[in-house]
Amino acid sequence: MPSVRSAVLVAATCLLTSGTVFAQAQTTTQAPAQAATCGGDLSAFLQGVKTDALAKGIPADAIDKALAGAQIDQKVLSRDRAQGVFKQTFLEFSQRTVSQARLDIGRKKIQQLSSTFQRAEQEFGVPAGVIAAFWAMETDFGAVQGDFNTRNALVTLSHDCRRPELFRPQLLALIEMVQHGDLDPATNTGAWAGEIGQVQMLPKDIIAFGVDGDGDNHINVKTSAPDAILTAAKFIQSLGFRKGEPWIQEVSVPENLPWEKSGLGGPLTAGEWFALGVTPRDGNKNFANLPAALVLPQGRKGPTFITYPNFNVYLEWNQSFIYTTSAAYFATRLMGAPVYNKGNPDQGLDDAAMRELQTKLDNMTHDVGKIDGILGSGTRVAVQREQKRLGMAADGWPTRELLDAL
Structure with missing residues (x-):
């Protein structure tokens, strides 16, 4: 069962750009404003959120502080509608993301924060390389965390009727963070889908797995590297990471x-x-x-x-096979593994040829999902089955030879 995180984002990276544009609330006619759990008048919607938060035992003053000035961010909606999976190959993506500069910084960070990383492994069983690789790939070690107002992003995605069941609980968790003094709703920024901090975690996960790594009695995954590292370690453990085993x-x-x-x-x-x-x-x-x-x-x-x-943990973090394989490889490099052997792979298909292949496979009743030119899991499985049927090496890699044979 994919985590909420991976259901929300299946992108190559969480490095984000440019500022937030605020706009007026959307309107819908699907339900009376006072009864709507999404859409409709924004004020009525926020009143419903407040009712839910009060039912969770959150004080009214914390709720009011969290929601005061909340607005719909049309740029968030644009990102949500436009998100897609990148079309780079593993060699292209991994060579770009697992750079020598990132490896050097990662190893230096592991050394500088050795006591925190040692604690992460002792308490949660997660090695330094695993955490540091996610830290690098998500935000370049905290340098690029996103500039969307987190509260407004979650209000926008909860109010939008596309996937409110995913985002409304995250908005309530954000209100709880405000109650604890761990987040300023007016100034906190992060990713467009509500992820916060140096390893880009959603509010519910921060509430559930937050660790005060620096001893200040607050959990601030945005500015405190020890908090972010230990919170990530506890979260990774919760996804099923098995101590002492490879990935x-x-x-x-x-x-x-x-x-x-x-x-x-x-x-x-x-x-x-x-x-x-x-x-x-x-x-x-x-x-x-x-x-x-x-x-x-x-x-x-x-x-x-x-x-x-343990590789299944990576798939819980992000469902993109290329991202997860790159992140897992990155972690091994940080732990001392050599550069992989690039080999000499057969030439892959360009976008038009991949769409043609997917169309053929779809016509043969294979479930390839959307015909989008992306080598997703459904297409890989279908390719492998057809390769086997045709007497080819069934390695799941689509080639012109396969396309011509079909």
Whole structure:
């Protein structure tokens, strides 16, 4: 079950741009204003939010402070309507995001905040590299956290009738943060979808997993690196991270494998892959008994990895396969792993050819989702099935050869 976070964002990165534009509230005719849980008159909507917050035991003065001056932000709505998954390959995206500069900064941060990172691993079982990689990819270690007013963003997305069930609880959690003195509703800024702070977390998660890392009796994930690091660690633990276990491991592969068994959710253990000739580049076979998927972001001729159960945490964080594989790889680099072997992957398809392939697959009753030119999970599965049917190496990487064969 995807987390609210990953249901809200399936983007390549949370680095955001430019300022907020405020506008008048939308109007709808779907329900009387006083009864509406979304849409309608903004004042009536906010009164309903206040009623819900009072029912949660939040004092009226904290609610009034949180909601005073709240406005609909049309720029948030524009971002919400326009969001999409990037179309870069794994090599393109990972080489851009896992830069030497970021690695140098990340290692320096881990050293500078060593006691905080040690505490994160001791208390929550999450290694420094895992946290620091998310920290880098989400906000460049806190440098770019977004400039949307968080309160207005959540009011806007709760008032909008597209997905109010996701955002109204986040708005109520933000009011609770105001009650605790952990957020100034008038000045706090973050991502367009309401994420806050150096690792971009939603208010409900901050309430549930917030840790006061610097001892000031407040949880400020925006300005306090110790608070952000420990809160992220506790949140990652809650997603099921298993202490002392790997998450991803680069491997070399032989020419011939049962490629149809590759892909997320594969049926083998790491040891079974090793027995078939898959070889860890670091030589570590200590986790041979764990379930392991052979993942081939650009087919069997490109970079190759096996993922372990802890990789599922990355998919909870963000559902984009390219983002999650890059973030997992980034974490291993911060922990000392070498640069991956780029290999020599087959040429992929351009946007028009990918859409043509998806159309063909859709006509063959494969569920590829929206025909959008994006190599999502549905398209990868369909490609793999057709490759197997046609006697090709079923590695899930779409090529011109496959398109022509179809």
